[in-house]
Amino acid sequence: MINGQVHELEASATVADAVRVAGAAPDEPGVAAALGEEVLSRGAWAGTELSDGDRVEVVRAAAGG
Amino acid sequence: MSVDLDQRDPLVIAGEPLRSRLLLGSGGFSHLDRLEAAIAASGAEIVTVAVRRVESAPGGLYDAIRGAGARVLPNTAGCFTAHDACQLARMAREALETDWVKLEVIGDRRTLLPDGVELIRAAETLVGEGFVVLPYTTEDPVLGRRLEDVGCAAVMPLGSPIGSGLGILNPHAIELIREAVTVPLVLDAGIGTASDAALAMELGCDAVLAASAISRADDPALMASAIRDGIAGGRAAHRAGRIPRRRYAEASSPEMGIPEL
Numbered sequence: 001m002i003n004g005q006v007h008e009l010e011a012s013a014t015v016a017d018a019v020r021v022a023g024a025a026p027d028e029p030g031v032a033a034a035l036g037e038e039v040l041s042r043g044a045w046a047g048t049e050l051s052d053g054d055r056v057e058v059v060r061a062a063a064g065g
Numbered sequence: 066m067s068v069d070l071d072q073r074d075p076l077v078i079a080g081e082p083l084r085s086r087l088l089l090g091s092g093g094f095s096h097l098d099r100l101e102a103a104i105a106a107s108g109a110e111i112v113t114v115a116v117r118r119v120e121s122a123p124g125g126l127y128d129a130i131r132g133a134g135a136r137v138l139p140n141t142a143g144c145f146t147a148h149d150a151c152q153l154a155r156m157a158r159e160a161l162e163t164d165w166v167k168l169e170v171i172g173d174r175r176t177l178l179p180d181g182v183e184l185i186r187a188a189e190t191l192v193g194e195g196f197v198v199l200p201y202t203t204e205d206p207v208l209g210r211r212l213e214d215v216g217c218a219a220v221m222p223l224g225s226p227i228g229s230g231l232g233i234l235n236p237h238a239i240e241l242i243r244e245a246v247t248v249p250l251v252l253d254a255g256i257g258t259a260s261d262a263a264l265a266m267e268l269g270c271d272a273v274l275a276a277s278a279i280s281r282a283d284d285p286a287l288m289a290s291a292i293r294d295g296i297a298g299g300r301a302a303h304r305a306g307r308i309p310r311r312r313y314a315e316a317s318s319p320e321m322g323i324p325e326l
Contacts, residue, residue: 003119022119024119029127036082036154039156039158039159041159042159057118058118058119059117059119059153059160060122060124060160061114061130062115062122062124062126063091063093063094064090064091064092064140065093065139
């Protein structure tokens with residue numbers, strides 16, 4: 001699940017791939033990703049492989065008070 | 066003139082001196098260029114943002130705010146539990162490269178009033194993780210003191226519900242919070258116009274956060290500069306010390322020496 005949507009990714013897909021699927025570039029400033037409860041540093045995205053059933057959240061700044 | 070005043074009377078939050086006593090919310094602007102114009106007119110150094118899934122958050126906001134010379138203060142708006150607020154704060158820290166967070170834990174959808182119990186819990190956790198926590202709270206002096214006790218860097222009471230524009234409904238409570246806490250006091254919600262911001266400062270607040278009052282005004286940049294001026298006037302009046310209120314008149318012209326007419 002990436003931002004609440006089910007996606008089929010390759011077996012070796014990483015958090016960086018999930019960030020791309022969500023619609024952000026892995027080098028885009030102002031983006032963060034969490035795998036389950038764990039907020040990952042940007043440097044860890046490419047080296048963190050996903051497993052079946054993982055839940056990824058990808059966020060950025062939005063207008064708000 | 067106002068620049069000189071600001072330099073002699075800086076606002077310091079978590080050890081950082083700030084030029085401006087106006088914090089600007091980025092919500093409600095119809096276009097990014099209106100936000101940029103409002104940042105310039107307000108002189109704000111800190112602009113708050115929400116954090117949302119990327120598909121609900123068009124890119125460009127972060128760069129626009131930094132490009133306008135301000136820094137981003139992420140909020141945890143939309144969170145109803147301490148758990149969710151802490152998790153969103155952690156994501157915000159990673160995304161926006163700041164330890165500062167405007168902590169919001171909402172307890173009621175209709176009024177968007179804070180949930181004090183969850184707020185204290187979240188504040189304690191985030192302070193423990195090294196965040197500079199700026200909590201949005203009710204105008205409750207006891208809760209304000211508890212937030213300072215757990216290590217919050219400021220206390221940000223509401224004047225009235227978020228986006229209501231009702232101004233400061235309980236000025237007495239704001240004065241009591243001023244007496245209860247030593248950290249900076251930021252009036253955080255309900256500002257409708259410049260006079261509300263001036264009143265906040267006269268009551269002893271150190272700064273004002275305004276979002277809807279500016280972004281939803283017919284002319285956001287003009288309202289931004291009006292609220293900026295209101296803050297400057299209110300702050301100066303607070304420092305100057307107002308006269309006590311009296312029940313009857315006190316003549317300002319001499320009563321002696323009136324000629325026989």
